[in-house]
Amino acid sequence: MQMTLRKIRVLVGKPGLDGHDRGAKTVASALRDHGMEVIYTGLHQTPEAIAEIAAQEDVDVVGLSILSGAHMALFPRVRAELVKRGMGHVLLTGGGIIPQDDMQALESGGYAKLFGPGTPTEAIAKWIQGEMEKRWKAEGAQS
Amino acid sequence: MSNERRQTNVQSIDARALWQQEFDAAKKRGVEFTSLSGAPLKPLYGPEDAPGEFESELGYPGAFPYTRGVHPTMYRSRLWTMRQFAGFGSARQTNERFKFLLAHGQTGLSTAFDFPTLMGYDSDHAHSLGEVGQVGVAISSLADMEVLMSGIPMAEVSTSMTINGPAPILLAFYIACGERQGVDPKLLRGTVQNDILKEYQAQHAWLVPAEPALRMITDVMGYCARKVPQWNTISISGYHIREAGSTAAQELAFTLANGMEYVRRGKAAGLDVDEFAPRLSFFFDSHLDFFEEIAKFRAARRIWARKLRDTFGAKDPRSWMVRFHTQTAGVSLTAQQPENNIVRTAFEALAAVLGGTQSLHTNSMDETLSLPTEKAVKIALRTQQVIAEEIEVAHVIDPLGGSYYVEALTNRLEAEAERYFAEIERRGGVVPATEQGYIQKEIHRSAIAYQAAVERGSKRVVGVNCYVEDDKGPTIELHKIDPAVEREQHQRLAELRKKRDASKAKRALDEIHDACKGQDNLLERFVAAAHADCTLGEIADVLRAEFGHYKEPKIL
16 A cells, blocks of 8 residues: 555544543544544534634544534534635544434535444544545546 | 461462462463453452451441441442433423333432533523534523423422533522422432532533632532532532543542542631531442442542541541442443443442442443433333342342452552542642643543553453444434424523513622622522523623633643
8 A cells, every 4th residue: 555645634623512522532542643643623612613723724634523412413514614614625524422314414415434432443544544545646646 | 376277277378379370370361351440450369468457447337437338227228219310302301201210110310401501501502503402401591490390399309410510500490490399498309410620621511610610619518508408519420530531540539539629628618517528429430340340439438438537627427428329331332232231231230239329320222322212211220120129139238348359459449549649639739630631631541541452352342342243223213302492492592581570680690790709609699590580591601701711721
């Protein structure tokens, strides 16, 4: 497998009032251990704030975590705010306590993939690396 | 020593050497023999592992240092309170669930609030979008509280409310609601979690920074000592610390350190320790490591008794006692093969009972997927009833007392907690240690270590890293929250604001504003504001404007 040229930049975000951050912080630490550059937003962020940080930091990936049941209200809003700021291209992912039919709805609405409880962090890291490699290869072929 | 005795001793030394030889020579399973918290475990414990005087380390149930239990009779007089945490959607829906639980033999109520309520926002605030009624019930006003408690005799049922930042406001709604039902506050029984320190450390639903938050807590202690004497004013909680990833020892240490901070604050506010300490209660997790959990509960009782009597000079034995609620470990549940969660919960519940809990919540099998269905909740409640009625464990007090292993664990946990107390002290106390992010970093470190152990397979989780089945998605029915709840709440709030006496409401808010600047008891002002139909968000806005917002330290 060809090595990526630069570090993958990831924003791990906690939208809404949800205080559960064990998963987000565990994943953020694991992605760092896999060589990615990770920015963690901290808790209680609005969709606007998350999109703003994503744009300022020019990240490749945005991963959201919600365990409060507000995913159907907040995930699409984060995506809309990203698009507004010209960040519609980022690899969008996330996880939490999200029922399967909601996951499917979000995945057909711009989220590349969502992860549920019990997912190894290794699997998330490998998936991000694989997706970014595909993207960068495609960009390389274009230029 | 007689010849005969000497002979036996020689024999037992030989027997031990023989066992050790056989043990060392045998092939072992290829797993790490550590506790769930990662501590190494010996294959066998003996008298040498559990030194200590019986009287000073254990004593008798109902007597200092309470290692064996806080009541002389424990479950022979009264079983633990079966208290299932419930709350979702609107006040009306949760009221129905409460009545369902009471009808099936539950003996106390426990209220889960939604995130807007937990953070002090009304259901119609912009930050509440999508969150209303999701993880608990939405309560924005006294009117909502009245619906929640309608048809429930508040003088007879004890109610626990899991809320922290805005705890004094919700307690004010409850007191005012009782008054409208014609119940004297002196008769109200229950608990408000009101433990803000662990919010900054682990659960993260706060309202204002630590100093004003602690002032409101001492206001609650002072007010309740005078007017609501049967109310537990703080439920000092390890549960969320553990769920955020801590070890058993960290849960024990940080919880008790927080508890000691509340005692210091109460004393500093001029209260007599014996006036408020008997109304402090505790709340622990019961996780999967059966013996370590039992030891943790026993160690908690012993440490607290010693600290309150010897460090804080409490004279009333009720101040020395750790009375605690337990909830089985939500984090131990798996989304994979969710029915297995019934078994995990049963073991955890058994540990809580053998550890001498005063009340217990058993999680439902579907809680990693959604809020529980009625069927799942009923199985969880029945699990407690089977423990209470069928397996004969509640007849004997502290049945594991004297076990070499359990006594060794109890001693080890106490020693580990003492090391943490010293480190926290070195950092200037719990508040600075939290503001520096020290406690959060410790919890995070343990969470990562556990995750790594699961991923390398040294900690096994059935259905997740062993005995895995093809994921066909959830095999059980899920509970979904109707989005109409949010709209209904918006309407109810709009009507309330239109209907109420606006000048009376404004006056009540102004009085809170004044009390923030001075020394007056804030809970007293909140009760008046509740009667004036001020909303949670309006009261919380005054506090946020006066005291500012809490900013979490960056640890990552």
